[in-house]
Amino acid sequence: MADTTLDVRDIPPSKRHPKIHAAFEDLDSGEALTIINDHNPKPLFYEMQAEVDAFDEEAYEVDQREPNEFAATFPKK
Incomplete structure (x- = not known):
């Protein structure tokens, strides 16, 4: 699985x-985006879960x- 890192x-x-x-969106299926953030991005998790069908919430870490x-x-699924 390829991994892209974005420090926000x-x-x-x-x-x-x-x-x-x-x-x-730029990822291919089977790849992952890792974000570096200054707080726990739980609101983003919920946003992705609700709005992005390709988000693999079971593999989120x-x-x-x-x-x-x-x-x-x-x-990404």
């Missing part, structure tokens, strides 16, 4: 989700690396 910590919050969605660093992997 320096992107203004209002522009993060559109950038993440665009990066996810999130790891807190530091107090303000979370790595969340969004796999």
Whole structure:
């Protein structure tokens, strides 16, 4: 499985989700997008779960690396 990483910590919050969605759309089936964020992206998980049919919610993973660093992997079916 190929993995693309996108660090969104320096992107203004209002522009993060559109950038993440665009990066996810560019993936092929079986690939994953890992985002590096300054908080747990649980709201984004729910958004992807509700709106993106290609999102593999069963394989979603999130790891807190530091107090303000979370790595969340969004796999594509």
